[in-house]
Amino acid sequence: MKFINGTNRNQLPLFASSIDDAIAQDNEIRLIVLFVDSLKLADFGFTFDFVENGRPAYHPSDLLKLFIYGYLNRMRSSRTLEKECSRNIELMWLLKGLVPDHNNIANFRKNNPKAIARIFRATVKLAAHFELIGGALVAGDSTKLRAQNSKKNNFNPNKIERHIAYIDARLEEYNSALAKEDGDVLEKQILVKKIKKHSIQKQKYIGYQNTIDTTGVTQISTSDPDSRQIMTRNNISEVAYTVQTTEDALHNIPIDFKVTNENDSKAMGGMLRRTKTILGHNNFTAIYDKGYHTGSEFDYANRLGVDVLVAIPCVSAHAPDTAFDVEYFKYNTETDTYTCPANETLTTNGNWYAKKNGKSITQMKHYKTSACLTCKLFAKCTKNAKGRLIERSQYADLIYQNKIRIENNYEIYPRRQAIVEHPYGVIKRQWDFYYIMTKKTIKNASADVGLILSAYNLRRIFNLIDHNLLKEYLKRLSQYFAILTALFNAFYTLFYFENEKMAFIKKNFNCSLNPIYLLTD
Template sequence: MKFINGTNRNQLPLFASSIDDAIAQDNQVRLIDLFVDSLTLSDYGFAFDFVENGRPSYHPSDLLKLFIYGYLNRMRSSRTLEKECSRNIELMWLLKGLVPDHNTIANFRKDNPKAIARVFRATVQMAAHFELIGGELVAGDSTKLRAQNSKKNNFNPGKIERHIAYIDEKLKQYNEALAKEDGDVDQKKSLVHKIKKHQLQKQKYLEYQNTIDTTGVTQISTSDPDSRQIMTRNNISEVAYNVQTVVDAKHNIPIDFKVTNENDSKAMGGMLRRTKTILGHTNFTAIYDKGYHTGSEFEYANRLAIDVLVAIPTVASHAPDTAFDVEYFNYDKPTDSYTCPANQQLTSNGNWYTKKNGKSLTKMKHYKTSACIACDLFSKCTKNAKGRLIERSEHADLIYQNKIRIENNYETYRRRQAIVEHPYGTIKRQWDFYYIMTKKTLKHASADVGLIFTAYNLKRIFNLIDPNMLKRYLNVLALFFWSLKDVFKAFYTLFIFETIASSFFKKGFYCKVKPIYLRSN
């Protein structure tokens, strides 16, 4: 029976071919190479000033190419990337045979979070050049990426208190047992060892408690200090980072991201401000889910003159009869009063009261009526013995305007998930990037997330734009960049020459010279 057979491993080919011939012209690795070459990395913040002594450093462009290729192919580990450099023919072509060690690879990512963020912005600019960004409708949301920190190594005041109480109980038992022990030396040594061990543990927890009391932090993570235990879904919590993103609706391309360790309630305003800067205008609508429904954030959006559609959360508490919930009380702005379902008027004394909501303070007005006590519907309306009390936030008008916008543009709001969840589905389910690769500090986490979104945007662009058109565009950019460098060097050379020449003339020397423009190597 015949089979397809390979060539003899020991046989030399008749015509030797270059490694470039082994890489197809339509291979995406060529686009990665052109993309990085089109960037002025020295302006992005990558380090180029290295000491001349010792072994030369790797060029930032080579390491950036390695990372973009790795993230596009679901490889983030520095050791994996080091191994692939020696056996992956595409990486051999991309890096021209270079094999950086894993420490060099890992340090490059760790040391360049801001520069990597600028590379991400370059992908947004490229998408805008090809009109892949509409700039009329954006959706914002967050996703939680697990940190390199277990729940066991995350502590909050309640957890610390439970640990200390447990240790105190154990110390009490060991001390009582030690007091009763009168003959067994080994048993005494064992009890003394356990007591010392638990005392050291207790001291550690007391130090954690002191840190929380003196610094104002709410949690301590020992492996990744900036990570926090955050609710992810269905009352399940993880020690994670919260990544805020803004995604343009036209082709589901992320135009901004920010890595935080806080929840969503205070995130919308800042992301809208950044989006305004990126798009260069405020003529867009932003869609958010109910986690962003916060009065102060509506005020921020109003100051920016940006229309938002934020889902309305369900009422936290109800009246004994839901027909008497606060939404059925009609507010009249001219008289600054509410009318209840029993047609009674609730008024305010005009004073503002401060109410603490989490870490923030909100101003409230109170509305009530003396008619409550004699009302036949009292038991259906409230459980408060003094009668019904309604609180109205200083942001109530803006919250109501959002409600009207939702009602008038509900079909637009329904697109939120399809827009903003598209990147998350690819990144977390398809690429399996559901955790942060780097460790220690939020800046390192930002570098990892920046590379993730850079790879995602490039993937979208590669899929949406004709490769030949993209190659021509990147080639022109690269040519312009290198030509610009030559021009600047030429002007700099001429400037130096004229400076030297003028100093000669001032000193009375005469020299006949011909200006020469030097071309950089």
């Protein structure tokens, strides 16, 4: 029976081809090279000044190409990338046979979080050049990426208290047993060893509690200090980071990101400010879900001049009869009063009261009426024995304006989920990047997220733009930077030698540095 056979491994080909011939001209790896070569990496913040002694360093462009290729092909581990460099023909071509050590690979990512964030900005600019950024409608949201820190190694005050209580119970038990022990030396040694072990553990937890009390942090993570235990979905919590992103609606391309360890309630204002800077104008509409519905953030958006559509959360507390919920109380702006469903008027004394919600403080006015106590509908309206009390926030007008905008743009808001979930679906489901690869500080996490989103943007650009057109643009861009670099080097060399010449004249001829002397050879 005949089968298709391969070539003899020990036989050399008659016409040996170069490794470049093994890489197809339409392979996207060539686009990665052109993209990185089109960037002036020294301006991005990558380190180029290395000491002359010792082994030479790898060029930042080579390591950046390696990481972009790795993230586009679902490889983030430095050890995996090191292994692939010696067996993956595409990486052999990409790095020209270089095989960086996994420590060098990992340190490049760890040491360049700001530069990597600028690489992400470069992908946004590339998308904008090809008109892939609309700039009229954006959507903001967040996703949780699990940190390199287990729940076991995350502590809050309640958890610390439970651990200390458990240890105290065990210590009392062991001390009682030790007091009753009368002759068995081995048993005494075992009890003493257990008491010492638990005492050390107790001191560790007391140290954690002191740190929380003195620094004001709410949690302590021992493996990744900046990570926090956060609710992810359906009352399931993970020790994770929150990644805030802003996506443009035209092609679902992220234009901004920020890694935090906090929830969404205070994130909208800062992300809108950054979006305004990136787009260069405030003539856009931003869509957010109900997690961003915060009065102070509406105030921030209003000061930026940005229209936002934020989903309205459900009422947190209902009246005994839902027909008497606060939304059915009509506010009169001219008289600064409320009218209840029973047609009674609730007035205010005009004083503002500070109400603390977490770390934030909001000013409130109170509205009430004496008619409550004689009202026949009292039992349906409130359980408060003193009558119904309405609180009005200092941001109530802005919250109401958001409600009107949603009612007037009911066809726009439903697009939010399709816009923001597209990148998350690709990154977390297709690429399996549901966790942070790096550990130790939020800066390292930002570097990982920056590479993830840079790879995602490049994938979108590669899919949406004709490769030949993209190649031509990137080639011209790289040639432009090459010319600028050559001119800079020429001027620098001329300036250096002229300074050397002036110093030589001053030293040997003891004359002033009048330009007339520079005219002579």
